[in-house]
Amino acid sequence: MPVLFIGHGSPMNIVLNNSYTSSLVKAAKELPKPRAILAISAHWLTNGTYVTCVSKPKAIHDFYGFPDELYRASYPSPGSPEDAELTIRTVKSTKISCGEWGLDHAAWAVLTHMYPDADVPVFEMSLDYSPYNSWNPKPLERHYRLASELAPLRENGILIIGSGNIVHNLGLIDFDIDAKPFGWAMKFDEKIKQLLASGNHEQLLNYRGIGQEAVYAVPTLDHYLPLIYAIGLQKKGESLKFIHEGFQHGSVSMRAFQIG
Numbered sequence: 001m002p003v004l005f006i007g008h009g010s011p012m013n014i015v016l017n018n019s020y021t022s023s024l025v026k027a028a029k030e031l032p033k034p035r036a037i038l039a040i041s042a043h044w045l046t047n048g049t050y051v052t053c054v055s056k057p058k059a060i061h062d063f064y065g066f067p068d069e070l071y072r073a074s075y076p077s078p079g080s081p082e083d084a085e086l087t088i089r090t091v092k093s094t095k096i097s098c099g100e101w102g103l104d105h106a107a108w109a110v111l112t113h114m115y116p117d118a119d120v121p122v123f124e125m126s127l128d129y130s131p132y133n134s135w136n137p138k139p140l141e142r143h144y145r146l147a148s149e150l151a152p153l154r155e156n157g158i159l160i161i162g163s164g165n166i167v168h169n170l171g172l173i174d175f176d177i178d179a180k181p182f183g184w185a186m187k188f189d190e191k192i193k194q195l196l197a198s199g200n201h202e203q204l205l206n207y208r209g210i211g212q213e214a215v216y217a218v219p220t221l222d223h224y225l226p227l228i229y230a231i232g233l234q235k236k237g238e239s240l241k242f243i244h245e246g247f248q249h250g251s252v253s254m255r256a257f258q259i260g
Helices: 019-030 068-072 081-090 105-114 131-135 140-148 183-198 201-205 213-217 225-232
Strands: 003-007 036-046 049-052 096-099 122-128 158-164 240-244 256-259
Touching: 003 225, 019 105, 019 240, 019 256, 036 049, 036 081, 036 105, 036 225, 049 081, 081 096, 081 122, 105 122, 105 158, 122 140, 140 201, 140 225, 158 225, 183 201, 183 213, 183 240, 201 225, 225 256
Parallel strands: 003 158, 036 122, 036 158, 049 096
Antiparallel strands: 003 256, 049 122, 240 256
């Protein structure tokens, strides 16, 4: 199976029909049908690493102050506890445990467009966001190594999706979803695009060396880490293509790409 990184952006995308959601529909039609999906979510932050080992994960509405229709929406996909257990057995560099988390909007806001029938089993993996990992970029290498160990899941028919945002600064957002992106945001997003296209994983791991714009683009690691999982699964010489690019709210990159 290929690997995806999806910029998920605003929860409003759950109910919107725009170029971004259309790109998700198109991508799913062009992908081989997965046997199951592993979503690595920017919204499940834990001390240690967990996977959801539940057979019926609940859609988590982890957002506030949005229209009622978003809270009425759901995504009743089955879970895949067997594949969660397979993930635990597969990864050797770090301990992975079972968690009771459902599907947060980083997962189901994307999948509701890709697989609207909710007929593909889905399970999530958390991001180890313990204090040491939260603020020091060095542990990005640990996440990168963990990601590479997930590679056998691809051979097992599992589509792995990292769901975050390359640029994600909610402190500086424009509340107009179609606002013109900030210059620093476009500059950082374009640099990351170039590094992805050239396969420069070392620079992607050391993103702070890009320049001052990195401070604004990645004020915290949570939404950048899913990108590290995606590139950690890229085999040598494996193709990468961009399936969407653009911004929402001026400071949120919606860039998405496919590996393989």
